[in-house]
Structures are given as C-alpha cells and as structure tokens.
Amino acid sequence: MLLLSLTLVQASVACMLTGLLLWGLLSQAARHWPALAAQRSVWLGAQLVLAAAFVLPLLPATQQLSVVPEVGVPAALAVLNPLDPLGPLGHLAPGLPMATDAPATAPPSGMAWLALAPPAWSLIYLLGLVCTAWRWQRGRAMLRTLLQLAQPRHLHGIDALEVDAPISPMLVGVWRPRLLLPVHLAQFTPEQQQLVIVHELTHARRRDPLILLLATLLQALLWFNPAARWLAGKLAWAQELGCDRQVLAGRPPRECQQYAAALVKQLGLQMQPLPGLGFGGGTRVMAERVMRMREGQKRQPVAMRVLTGSALCAIGAASLALQPSLAWTVAAVPAAMLAAPATAPAAWRNPLDTMRVTGFFGVVRPVTPQGHSGIDLAARRGTPVHAAADGIASVSEDARLGKAVRINHGGGVESLYAHLDQVRLATGMAVTAGQAIGTVGATGMATGPHLHFQVSRNGHLQDPQQWLAGLDAKATARALRVRKEQFGR
Incomplete structure (x- = not known):
C-alpha cells in the first residue's frame, strides 16, 4: 500500500x-x-x-x-516486515533481521x-x-x-x-x-x-x-x-x-x-x-x-x-523515460557483516549465464545510511536462473519477494534468488550447481525484471563477491562508481 x-x-x-x-x-x-x-x-x-x-x-x-x-526513499516511510531480508522493491534491505547484533536505528524526527x-x-x-x-x-x-x-x-x-x-x-x-x-x-x-x-x-x-x-x-x-x-x-x-x-x-x-x-x-x-x-x-x-x-x-x-x-x-x-523508479533506503549494513567469512569458500557458479551487476552489497544511498542485502543482476524477463551450488531448495512466494527460491548449501550457508518469473522445482528437491531453477522476472515489489541474489551464513548476510568470482568486470559503471564513492574500493 x-x-x-x-x-x-x-x-x-x-x-x-x-x-x-x-x-x-x-x-x-x-x-x-x-x-x-x-x-x-x-x-x-x-x-x-x-x-x-x-x-x-x-x-x-x-x-x-x-x-x-532510481530515487531513494527513507526507510522511515515504510512499515517493514521484520522477517523479510529484502526491501519492498526487492533490491534494498529494509533492515538486518538476520544479524541479531545490529542495533535498531531510530528515524530522524522529521521523517x-x-x-x-x-x-x-x-x-x-x-x-x-x-x-x-x-x-x-x-x-x-x-x-x-x-x-x-x-x-x-x-x-x-x-x-x-x-x-x-x-x-x-x-x-x-x-x-x-x-x-x-x-x-x-x-x-x-x-x-x-x-x-x-x-x-x-x-x-x-x-x-x-x-x-x-x-x-x-x-x-x-x-x-x-x-x-x-x-x-x-x-x-x-x-x-x-x-x-x-x-x-x-x-x-x-x-x-x-x-x-x-x-x-x-x-x-x-x-x-x-x-x-x-x-x-x-x-x-x-x-x-x-x-x-x-x-x-x-x-x-x-x-x-x-x-x-x-x-x-x-x-x-x-x-x-515516462525521465521518471526515476522508486527504491527504499534503509539502515546501513554493519561493518561486521562486510567481513570475510572465517573460512574462504570456493567460488560458486554464476546464477546467470550473462552477468550484469547493477547494485553491489552494502552500498548506501545519500538520504540516510542504507545498505543493500545482496546484489542486483539486470536481465531480460525469462532469462534462465541457475543454482550457484549444490543444496536443498525451498520455494516461496509473497508480495515483496515475489516468486523466490532459497537453497540450503549446508554449513549454515544459504542463497536466495528473488523476483523469479517462473520456478522450475519444488520445496525439498535436491539441486546441483548449474541446474536451472527458474527464470528472471519482476514478481513481487520489483522496479523491473532483474534477479536479486543474496547469501547468508549462520543467519548473517554475506557479500556475494566472496562467493562469486569476477563481479567487478561484469558490473555497470554506475554500480562501480557508487561503491567506490561509499567504500573507496
């Protein structure tokens, strides 16, 4: 609403x-x-x-x-679902519910x-x-x-x-x-x-x-x-x-x-x-x-x-062309969540055959401190989405994520694929790396066809760059510039 x-x-x-x-x-x-x-x-x-x-x-x-x-909108404008690690548009995190050590941030009084x-x-x-x-x-x-x-x-x-x-x-x-x-x-x-x-x-x-x-x-x-x-x-x-x-x-x-x-x-x-x-x-x-x-x-x-x-x-x-899409802006991802995992994982398979990164993990917007819970991958509707690694799948659908697939890879590691147009498996099925699990779409509250890819470990969000190789070479100039302005890298 x-x-x-x-x-x-x-x-x-x-x-x-x-x-x-x-x-x-x-x-x-x-x-x-x-x-x-x-x-x-x-x-x-x-x-x-x-x-x-x-x-x-x-x-x-x-x-x-x-x-x-897109134009950032302060998170104080939204009534957010505390169990949903994605924002209502599916590509910005409205909060960090999986990181229990992250303190809540009160919105400014003017908000x-x-x-x-x-x-x-x-x-x-x-x-x-x-x-x-x-x-x-x-x-x-x-x-x-x-x-x-x-x-x-x-x-x-x-x-x-x-x-x-x-x-x-x-x-x-x-x-x-x-x-x-x-x-x-x-x-x-x-x-x-x-x-x-x-x-x-x-x-x-x-x-x-x-x-x-x-x-x-x-x-x-x-x-x-x-x-x-x-x-x-x-x-x-x-x-x-x-x-x-x-x-x-x-x-x-x-x-x-x-x-x-x-x-x-x-x-x-x-x-x-x-x-x-x-x-x-x-x-x-x-x-x-x-x-x-x-x-x-x-x-x-x-x-x-x-x-x-x-x-x-x-x-x-x-x-029409000069109207920016709306996007939520939220509290920044804590520095602890940007740290590398204790054991560096082997590189996973890319979820898309052609990768085009339009938003990196943890980037913030200028309105308030904000953080992105995963990465955004632009693609046409119907583009095949593949499992990044072996695991057990679970399928869900709601108003924000749309059609989504979560894959439990063991050891507390889980990947999420959101806003799918079609899902090609069922909950409980075992999948292998590279297996087609669905297609790119814009279901849920998404501003357009894209794949939101997210990784968590033991309930804490992870930077997908630690699991997917060569993302910088596949990123748009704007995505690289925003990340450099905010993190210096």
Missing part, C-alpha cells in the same frame, strides 16, 4: 510537469497557427498524453522504461512528518475523485430533471424534446443523443431555427458527445492538474469551432449572418450553460465565434498537424 502511495506521488508530480510542457507548447503553437484552435484531435491527443504521464508510472511493467537512476505525505496525498486524491464525481452527477441530475419536464416536438422534420427553461439548444446522451430545445427557440426566425438544429446534428455526426465523455473522464482522473482543465476547455472550444465551420461551409453570406444573429440572440436568453454540447456560451465565447465566422476559418496545414502530433508524442515519451 505504501509503495502505491509513493508511486502515486511520483506520477502526480510527473503529470504536473508534463502539463506545464503541454501548456507551453500548445500555447505557442496556437499563437503562431490560429487554425490549431479548431483541431479537436490535437487537444484530445494532449489530454491522452497527460493521462498517460499519470497512469503509466503506476503500472509495474512500465517502470523499467525509465532511463533515470515522521515526511512519512505522512504519500498516504495523505493518496487520501486527498481519492477525495478529489469523489468531489469531481459528485459535481458531475449533480449536473447529470439537472439534465434528467429537464428531460422529465420536456415534451416531444417535431421541428423542421426532426423529432426533438422541448422544455420551458432558459437553456441553450443541446444534445443529451452519448450513444443515442437526443435534441433538447428550449421553448424560447420559437422567437428565432425559421431560418435561424434550422441552422441551430443543423449545428446540433452536426455535433452528433462528428461523434462529439462521445469525445466529450472521454474528455470528462480524463479531466476527472486528473482533477488536481490545472492543465487538464485547460485542455478540456480547449477541446470543447475546438468542437464548437469545428462544428461552426462544417455548418457554414458553402453557405451564402446571408445564412452566415443569420447564424451569427442566432448566437447573439441565444446569449440574451440563456442562463448558465449546462454540461454538454449546446448552441451557446458566454459573452467572450460568442464574440470570438462571430469574429471567426467573419474572418473565415482555415484548416491547419498537414505539416503543422504532423509537427504538433510529433511534439505531443515526444513529450509523452520523455515524461
């Missing part, structure tokens, strides 16, 4: 930053290419990019796409407040969703009341509903939209009435109600982000401008004047617009629509559409 809260904070921050980038890009683009304002695909695409920047980091399968090093931030934001986010849903439901209730009061009417060959209320003509419904007209539409000329109805029917042909529903759901999901509200408003504006353009296409100037006059007359008769697609709007909206009718609306050049779409895709990809 805490991992989800932390990831939600990270996703929310990424969504805010992505929204800022989208606002800057599209504001400048609309300033240079005014025709962009009527392109609903651009504004809907921007909303989808913003939603992806928020949702994708919450999915474990996408966290491995990040190209930025108590810091620990409340992720769950507090999770609660605020859920409350925001509830409030957003309540406001949406209240608007829908008003529409249902109007529909109950409405009477069927046949106007200009179209079956519609008429209600005695100061509303704008509108479409109600998504899958089977119905035309809801106010009684005051009778004050319009027959030509104006026909243009108003054509406007609403054009919305239905363009599937605007369905797009509006999708935009509403996205805005509810991202209720905390001002950019989401801005994009939703721009999308609604683009729908109206696009509809105006299609209605007026090829019509003589007189009908265009009648259309503009109908807009102005509607403004004086309606009250606050209801949620939905309606032939109306505020004073500023009406004035700009009339101005665009006089000037004529031009389509955005194809090259500009391609350029804008490419920029949106680039922002979406960057928002």
